[in-house]
Amino acid sequence: MKVSGIVCEYNPFHNGHLFHIRKTRENGATHVVAVMSGNFVQRGDVAVIDKLERARLAVRSGADLVIELPVQYCLASAENFASGAVYLLDSLGAVDELSFGSECGGAEKLLKAMETVDTAAVTHAEEIKSIMEKGYTYPRALNSVVNGYDAESAAIIAEPNNTLAVEYLRALKKFSSDMKPFTVKRVNAHHDSTETENGFASASNLRDMIDRGVPVDEFTTPEWAQAVKTAVSKGEIASLSRLERVMLYKLRSSTIEEIERICDVGQGLEHRIYGARMVGSIDELLFTVKTKRYTMARIRRIMLDLLIGVTKEDMKQLPPYGRILAFNERGREVLARAKDRAKIPFASSIAKLSQLSDTAERFAELEIRASDIYGLALETVTSAEKDYRAKIMIDME
Numbered sequence: 001m002k003v004s005g006i007v008c009e010y011n012p013f014h015n016g017h018l019f020h021i022r023k024t025r026e027n028g029a030t031h032v033v034a035v036m037s038g039n040f041v042q043r044g045d046v047a048v049i050d051k052l053e054r055a056r057l058a059v060r061s062g063a064d065l066v067i068e069l070p071v072q073y074c075l076a077s078a079e080n081f082a083s084g085a086v087y088l089l090d091s092l093g094a095v096d097e098l099s100f101g102s103e104c105g106g107a108e109k110l111l112k113a114m115e116t117v118d119t120a121a122v123t124h125a126e127e128i129k130s131i132m133e134k135g136y137t138y139p140r141a142l143n144s145v146v147n148g149y150d151a152e153s154a155a156i157i158a159e160p161n162n163t164l165a166v167e168y169l170r171a172l173k174k175f176s177s178d179m180k181p182f183t184v185k186r187v188n189a190h191h192d193s194t195e196t197e198n199g200f201a202s203a204s205n206l207r208d209m210i211d212r213g214v215p216v217d218e219f220t221t222p223e224w225a226q227a228v229k230t231a232v233s234k235g236e237i238a239s240l241s242r243l244e245r246v247m248l249y250k251l252r253s254s255t256i257e258e259i260e261r262i263c264d265v266g267q268g269l270e271h272r273i274y275g276a277r278m279v280g281s282i283d284e285l286l287f288t289v290k291t292k293r294y295t296m297a298r299i300r301r302i303m304l305d306l307l308i309g310v311t312k313e314d315m316k317q318l319p320p321y322g323r324i325l326a327f328n329e330r331g332r333e334v335l336a337r338a339k340d341r342a343k344i345p346f347a348s349s350i351a352k353l354s355q356l357s358d359t360a361e362r363f364a365e366l367e368i369r370a371s372d373i374y375g376l377a378l379e380t381v382t383s384a385e386k387d388y389r390a391k392i393m394i395d396m397e
Helices: 015-026 051-060 078-092 107-123 125-132 138-147 151-157 160-174 203-212 222-234 240-252 256-260 269-275 282-289 296-308 312-316 329-338 358-377
Strands: 003-008 031-037 065-069 097-102 180-185 322-328 393-395
Touching: 003 015, 003 078, 015 031, 015 097, 015 180, 031 051, 031 078, 031 329, 051 065, 051 222, 051 322, 051 393, 065 078, 065 329, 078 160, 078 322, 097 160, 107 125, 107 138, 107 151, 107 160, 107 180, 125 138, 138 151, 151 160, 160 180, 240 282, 240 296, 240 358, 256 269, 269 282, 269 296, 282 296, 296 358, 322 329
Parallel strands: 003 031, 003 097, 031 065, 097 180, 322 393
Antiparallel strands: 065 322
């Protein structure tokens, strides 16, 4: 029995994800555990399809057990996103390997790049600070410094999947995890690419197709393609645009102090956001607040954190539990293996999990609120407190 862990969003699932799972199994994995973002995703957006449906489809597409990544980690920087996901996989106590995609396709290259970057962050701190004072983001400043003496490592960390891969490796080191890293080289369509090639398309390209009513059958599995068609017909495709007015209301009714407490707000960013509170659209807000230092994705995450209520304090706690969204017979075997090894509780009922501790109650509160807000992003608005009534997918076919 070899259990491999995958961190994913499947927003939506495409042939590149299927390729990743197949390569992971070819590497010897008999069981696959996926830690998946819920109804909100790391780019600062709503998931195009509800998390329970995506979890069900994930099990039908190659995963055996799907665990939800808490919303505050979904809407976080790459470092915190990776940290929360790797912690959950490590805490299950049953995962042997962490499998992830990368542009470079080599764990050793990624490890070398990580070590180079970590050294540069300490030895060139002042130079990095000087570059940031010119308005650049920390990753951009760090990359500029690294490029000065290790062009290969700089090129590696400049690629989006490599950047996240390095954060996975850093998280493995942080938690002294026994999970071994395994990376699958990304092929054909690149991250956020608008091009399609050999049946491959990026998730962002697929989301655009869905938005335009273009069939996605060629680029995903038949079940996912059908699920998209069904969701469209039922008004169950989510769009951030439907949250625009409630987001603007939240901003206009918030104080500088409330904004300052929100996760990922720093270096006086609260003043820029507060100063833009009378804008008439989210796009206007993004262009008003954005600078070389503050990316669009970061601002979108902050606005969603403000709406949901995710604060800096919420990021000081690691997940106190793992919430199960779906599993099959092999997933049941993983849970059996984890029974006496897990470092935190794993269960499907958020109501029961919320009773474990004050921290668990807070995590559950944010998750339920996030799902309630997500329901407003659908064409057909759903009722509140849906998470309490959620029925997980148990697939024994």
